[in-house]
Amino acid sequence: MSQTGTPPATLAHSRALDMARRVLQIEADAVAAMGERLSDGLGRGFLAALELILACRGRVIVSGIGKSGHVGRKIAATLASTGTPSHFVHAAEAVHGDLGMITQDDVLIALSYSGENDELLTIVPLIKRQGARLIAITGNPQSPLAREADAHLDASVKEEACPLNLAPTASTTAALALGDALAVALLDARGFSASDFARSHPGGALGRRLLTHVRDVMRPALAVPRVTGTTRVPEAITAISRGGMGMAAVLTEDGALSGIFTDGDLRRAMEKFGDLRTVPVEAAMTRQPHTIPPGRLAVEAVQLMEAHKILQLLVVDERGELCGALNMHDLFRAKVV
Numbered sequence: 001m002s003q004t005g006t007p008p009a010t011l012a013h014s015r016a017l018d019m020a021r022r023v024l025q026i027e028a029d030a031v032a033a034m035g036e037r038l039s040d041g042l043g044r045g046f047l048a049a050l051e052l053i054l055a056c057r058g059r060v061i062v063s064g065i066g067k068s069g070h071v072g073r074k075i076a077a078t079l080a081s082t083g084t085p086s087h088f089v090h091a092a093e094a095v096h097g098d099l100g101m102i103t104q105d106d107v108l109i110a111l112s113y114s115g116e117n118d119e120l121l122t123i124v125p126l127i128k129r130q131g132a133r134l135i136a137i138t139g140n141p142q143s144p145l146a147r148e149a150d151a152h153l154d155a156s157v158k159e160e161a162c163p164l165n166l167a168p169t170a171s172t173t174a175a176l177a178l179g180d181a182l183a184v185a186l187l188d189a190r191g192f193s194a195s196d197f198a199r200s201h202p203g204g205a206l207g208r209r210l211l212t213h214v215r216d217v218m219r220p221a222l223a224v225p226r227v228t229g230t231t232r233v234p235e236a237i238t239a240i241s242r243g244g245m246g247m248a249a250v251l252t253e254d255g256a257l258s259g260i261f262t263d264g265d266l267r268r269a270m271e272k273f274g275d276l277r278t279v280p281v282e283a284a285m286t287r288q289p290h291t292i293p294p295g296r297l298a299v300e301a302v303q304l305m306e307a308h309k310i311l312q313l314l315v316v317d318e319r320g321e322l323c324g325a326l327n328m329h330d331l332f333r334a335k336v337v
Contacts, residue, residue: 023161023169030157030170031177041141041154048151049109049135050185053084056133058105060086063094065119067168068111068175075109075179082183083192091119099123104131109179112136113155113171115143124148137175153178214301215294217334218315218324224249226322229258229282233269236261236281245327247312250285257322258282260289260314291316294323298336301326 038046053060060079064072072088079086089098091110102108108127110120115138124145128134136149139156146152155178161169186192225243227236229250239248240263250259261281269276269284276284291314292301301313305328315324331337 019163026159026161027170027173030174033158034155034174034178037154045152045154046182046185049153049182050189052107052133052135052151053182053186054189056105056107058085058103058107058132060084060107060109061089061102061132062086062109062111063089063091063120063123064111065091065117067172068113068117071172071175071179072109072111074176075111075183078180078183079186082187083190084183084186091117091123094123095119099126102127102130102132106132107135108132109135109137110145110149111138111175112143112145113139113168113175115140115145117145120145121148137178139171153182212298212334212336213294214292214296214298214315214326215324217298217330217336218294218326219245219330221323224314224322224325226251227261227281228253229280229285231281233266233276233279233281233284237266240266245312245325247325247327248281249314249322249325250281251322255321257289257291257314257316257320259285259287260312261285262310262312289314293317298331298334302328302331302337 034042037043060076062072062076062079063069069088069090076086076088087101089101094102106127108124110124112120115136121144124134125148128148133150134148135151135153136145137153137155138146139154140146141152141154141156155171155175157170157174159165160167160171161173223243225239225245225248227239227248227250229252231239231250236248240246240261247260247262249257250261252258259282261284265284265286269279273279273284290304290308290310292304294315294317305311305313312325312327314322315326317323328337
C-alpha cells in the first residue's frame with residue numbers, strides 16, 4: 001500500500017511482458033558477449049584457470065559475498081558433481097576462522113563483480129602466502145582482486161537487466177554461465193563419464209537410470225515361465241498365468257531359446273486358428289524374440305521395449321542362454337521408468 005492508502009498501480013500485461021523480454025534479451029546478450037570474448041583475453045584467462053584446476057592437488061574453494069556468494073555456491077556444487085572436488089567458503093566467515101578450510105594445495109575461485117570486496121581482499125594475501133592459487137571472476141580487469149589473481153576471468157557486462165542498472169542481474173547470470181563453462185570444460189578434460197556422474201547422484205532418478213542394470217531388476221531364469229515348441233497353447237496359457245509376466249519363454253528340448261509366447265501372440269493365434277486346443281506353441285510363438293544381456297543398463301531395456309512396442313524382454317547371456325526376463329512392470333517398480 002502507498003502512504004495514501006491507495007493500492008499500487010498494477011502493470012499492464014503488455015508492459016510486464018515487454019519488461020520480461022528486455023531482461024531476458026539483456027542477459028542473453030551478456031552471455032553471448034562473453035562467448036565472443038573467449039577469442040581474446042577471456043580465452044587466455046579461461047585456459048589459465050583450467051590448467052590451474054587440473055593441476056590442483058587439493059580442492060577448489062569458491063568464495064564470494066552477497067549475490068556473488070550465491071553464484072559461488074552454485075558453481076562449487078556444479079564443480080563437485082562433475083568430477084572436481086569443491087566446496088564454498090563464505091568470504092565473511094573466512095576472515096573469522098573458516099580460512100583454515102583452505103590449504104596450500106587448493107585453488108581459490110573468488111567472485112566479486114567490482115573486484116574490490118574488502119573480505120576477499122583481506123584473505124587473498126593470506127591464502128597466497130601459504131601457497132594456494134587464485135582465480136578471480138570479476139567485471140573489472142583492473143581491480144585489485146583481478147591484479148592479484150593467477151588467472152582472471154572477465155565477466156563484465158554492458159548493462160544490468162535491472163531498469164535502474166543497479167541490481168545484479170546480467171552480471172550474476174554471466175558469472176554463473178562462466179562457472180558452468182569452466183565446470184563442463186573440466187568435465188571434458190578429465191574424461192568424466194555418465195557413470196561417474198551417476199555415482200555423484202546415487203539417490204535420485206538420474207542415479208537409478210544410470211546405475212541400475214538389467215541384472216538388478218530381472219526375474220531370474222528359474223522364475224521365468226517356460227514351455228517347449230510342442231506344448232499345446234492351452235498349457236502355455238496356464239504357464240503364462242502362473243508366471244505373472246504376460247509371457248513364456250519357448251525352449252527346445254535341450255534348453256536352447258527358440259522363441260517367446262506372449263499375450264499378444266495368443267490374441268493373434270485366436271484370430272488365426274480359432275480353436276486352440278490342439279495348436280502347438282511353435283505355430284503361434286514369436287521367433288527370434290528381442291533379447292538383452294544382463295549387464296546392460298535397465299534404461300536401455302526401456303528404450304528397446306519402447307522402440308519395438310513390446311512389454312517383455314528375455315535376458316540372455318553371452319552364450320545366448322536364458323538367464324532371466326523382465327517386463328515393463330518390473331522397470332516401473334525399480335523406478336527406472
